[in-house]
Amino acid sequence: MTAPNADVQALRRLISGRATCRAYLPAPVPAEAIRSIVDLARGTASWCNTQPWDLVVTSGASTDRFRDALMEQARQHPELDSDFPFPDAYKGVYLERRRRAGFQLYEALGIDRGDRAGRESQSFENFRLFGAPHVAIVTVPQELGTYGAVDAGGFVCAFLLSAQAHGVATTPQAALAMQSTFIRRYFGMPEDRRLVCGISFGYADTAHPANGYRTERAEVDDILRLV
């Protein structure tokens, strides 16, 4: 194999250095840094260059007000209200990977596998935005359908890596899409915008056990078939 050039090394460092953050310090990210993160991420490819993603980002008191309202909403109406269908089932290797990632988190936090209340309380942290000082709500127009969401997924990935390059930690959250109607109305978004996910972000609390482990990945040969 040829030696990796500087670009490959830098990208590898960003991809392998990023991990989902589940505990934040309260310090805000400067507005210029938020703009710079989005400026880099907006170079993402999209079908027909539609760039269908749109972001609402909260800071300071607006994050706290949203956090409080979202927690109250999730307590009163825990039922799923997503714009895009959630997975029907996790089977086989997908179920195994999902379980493994969950167990890693609960082990790190000292939550016993049988401790249902402990797991639920950790899961509710999603609606507390894991204490993050900011959240980005990512939406796409309804009429672009599945591929609009695919484009937004590419944008989310670029946002995560761009944030990583700026020293900012992130949490992509489908959990926020469970409250799509509430969130759309809370921020006065047009009714035809579809909520893909949220991304809580800020500076990681690196001493917190929730941030003290890394998930695993399948090997290249498990996912690649060269023909």
Ligand SMILES: Cc1cc2nc3c(=O)[nH]c(=O)nc-3n(C[C@H](O)[C@H](O)[C@H](O)COP(=O)(O)O)c2cc1C
């Ligand atoms: C689209 C998407 C939605 C996700 N939703 C959530 C979520 O609601 N809550 C959460 O804690 N993590 C969520 N995650 C994070 C994944 O659990 C995480 O990316 C995966 O376990 C791999 O771990 P890593 O990000 O630390 O590498 C989501 C990730 C993606 C890409």
